[in-house]
Structure formats: C-alpha cells, structure tokens
Amino acid sequence: MKATKRENTSSGFTNKLRAEGSIPAILYGGKNPNEKISVEKKDIKNFIKSESFLSKVLELEIDGKKEKVLPREVAYHVVTDEPIHIDFMRIVSGAKIIIEIPVKFINQSESPGLKRGGVLNIVRRKVELKCPADKIPNDIIIDLAGTDIGTSIKISYVKLDQDVSPTISDRDFVIATVAAPTVIKEPEKPAEAVTAEGAEGEAGAEGAEAATATGKEGDAPKKDDKGKEVAGDKKSPTEKKAPEKK
Numbered sequence: 001m002k003a004t005k006r007e008n009t010s011s012g013f014t015n016k017l018r019a020e021g022s023i024p025a026i027l028y029g030g031k032n033p034n035e036k037i038s039v040e041k042k043d044i045k046n047f048i049k050s051e052s053f054l055s056k057v058l059e060l061e062i063d064g065k066k067e068k069v070l071p072r073e074v075a076y077h078v079v080t081d082e083p084i085h086i087d088f089m090r091i092v093s094g095a096k097i098i099i100e101i102p103v104k105f106i107n108q109s110e111s112p113g114l115k116r117g118g119v120l121n122i123v124r125r126k127v128e129l130k131c132p133a134d135k136i137p138n139d140i141i142i143d144l145a146g147t148d149i150g151t152s153i154k155i156s157y158v159k160l161d162q163d164v165s166p167t168i169s170d171r172d173f174v175i176a177t178v179a180a181p182t183v184i185k186e187p188e189k190p191a192e193a194v195t196a197e198g199a200e201g202e203a204g205a206e207g208a209e210a211a212t213a214t215g216k217e218g219d220a221p222k223k224d225d226k227g228k229e230v231a232g233d234k235k236s237p238t239e240k241k242a243p244e245k246k
Contacts, residue, residue, distance in 0.1 A: 001037070001039060001040075001043050001044065001058055001059065001060055001061065002040070002043070002060075002062075003025070003037040003038065003039050003060045003061065003062045004022075004037060004038050004039075004060050005026075005035060005036065005037055005063065006024065006036050006037060006038050007036075007061060009036055012078065015036050018084060021040060021041050021042060022039065022040055022041065023036050023038060023039050023040075023044070023083050023084065023085065023086055024036070024037075024038050024084070024085050024086075024181075024232045025038060025039055025058075025085065025086040025087070025088055026085075026086075026087055026088065027060070027062075027067070027069060027088045027089075027090065028087070028089060028090070029089040029090035029091075029112065030090040030196065032073070032090065032094045033101045034143050035062070037060075037062060037088075039060075039086070044083075044086075048074065048083055051125075052101075052102050052138060052139060053071055053074070054071050054072065054073075054074075054099075054100070055099050055100065055101050055102065055136060055139075056070075056071065056138065057068075057069070057070055057091060057136055057137070058071065058088075059238070067090060067091075068090075068134070068161070069088040069089060069090055070088065070089045070099075070133070070136070070140070070143040071086060071087070071088055071089075071092055072087045072088065072089045073086070073087040074087075074246045083174060085196060090231050091133040091134055091135055092133065092180045093133070093134050094133075094134075095132070096130055096131065096132055096133065097130070097132075097133050097136075098128060098130050098167055098224060098244060099127070099129060099131065100126040100128050100138060101110070101126060101127055101128075101129050101136075101137055101138075101140050102125065102126050102139050102140070102143065103122070103124060103125055103126060103127060103139065103140045103142060103175060103176075104139040104140065104141055105120065105142045105144055106143055106144065107124075107143070107144050107145040108120070108144050109144050110144065110145035110146070111144040111145065111146070111147045111148075111152070111178065112145070112146070112147070112148050113147055113149040113151060113178040114178065115146040116149065117181040118148075118149040118176075118178045118180060118181060118190070119178070119180075119181060119182065120144070120176060120178060120179075121177045121179045122175075122176045122178060123174050123175055123176055123177070123180070124173075124174075124175045124176070127140055127155065127158075127163055127166060127168045127175065128166065128168070129160070129165065129166055129167065130156075130164070130165050130166075130167055131163065131164040131165075132163055132164075133162065135163065137160075137161075137163060137164065140156065140158055140175075141158075142157070142175065142176065144168070144178075147178050148178065149178055149179065150177075150178065150179075150180075151178040151182050152174055152177050153169075153174065153175050153176045153178075154173060154174050154175065155170045155172060155173055155175060157175070158175070160211075161208075178227040189200065200229065204218070
C-alpha cells in the first residue's frame, strides 16, 4: 500500500485530504521519528472494517521505501462512520508486542454435539497474545470436529508457536463451549387426533341441544278428570268459583 508524507498538519489541509479520498495517518515506533502520512481510502476500504484489521501486518511504501506496519487504532466520523484517521506502528524484528487476535471456528458441520441441536457458546471472540512483532498470527483456529455437547474448549486446546503465549497465564481459560439446546419444542398433536376430538365435541354438543329441545317441547300435555287437555296451571274458562260459606 502506498503512503504519502504530509508536511502540512493544519485541520484545513487534513479536511481537504479527506475530501479528496485520502485518510490522514501517523506512523510511529522503533528508533525512527514519528511520520505524518496519508493513505488512499480506496486501497484500504475493503478490509479496514474486518475483525482482523488491527492484527493484520501491512506493508507501506513511503517515498520508495517499504516498511512493515501494524494498524493500532482507527478513528471514525461520528455521523458518517467513515474512517478519518489511522495509527500505524512500525514492526521491529525481534521485538515482542501484545495484541488481540480474533478466534475462528472451523468444521462446525463435523461436530456431533452441534448436529444433535447443541449450541456453540462463544466466551471469547478475541484472545490477547504476546508474540514477536514479525510473527503475528492472523487468527486463532478452533477445530470443532468431534466436539460433543458438554465440551469445553480452553486455551490449552489451541496450538500456538513456541514464542507466542497468552497474556493470561495463571489459568487455562475457556474460549467456547458446546452447550445443550436451551429450548425444547413440545411435540405437535397429530392432525387426525385433533379432528377426532373436535368431532366428538360437536357430537356431544348436538346431543345436549337435542335433549334440551325434547325436554321443553316433548312434555305430555296435562288432562283434567274428564280427559280434556288443560294448558298448564291456567284455570278453565268454564270453572266457577265455589260460593263462600257464611
């Protein structure tokens, strides 16, 4: 990636650089003095927002001289979220640095635990390592082949180079686990059983309605002593009131 030195450091000049498609930056570290530079946004936009950008070794060409550098910090505009400044650190051969390396999981389809509905519970998406500046790993690979439910993947599971070590050294910390499923679905009722239950319920309701109707409309009419029908408790129009005794 080509970089250009910038002698003018005023805010007006840096704003002009951004408007023209460049990102102001600074290069520091090692025995050389700090250098104010700028890089083309189009050269870096494809991977600046990737998870591994701040742990990726880049090569800058400044005035024909090439230097290996490591991005250390990116500043973004609060509204547009566009990069407005980058800090680069020189890589000095033999020097050790502390850096966070992203964790990458592979062979998920070959995990018996995940096949049976288990869940990959990621505890750490990045692990902080102490390593030589010229031997920075791109990522930490976790192979999930053969892992079953209940498997706890710790840092000791990872194969690191001899001169690379985690900054947490007092314990074998967990990176991820294969956990049991948290939600168990209740089996659905067969469609035939639901239909049968519904039919029985309807039949019962129809029978009850029929019984009620029979009780109201099917009662036998009442008759008097001579065999004539009478309506309920009403008096017959021919009935006379017995005279009161004095």
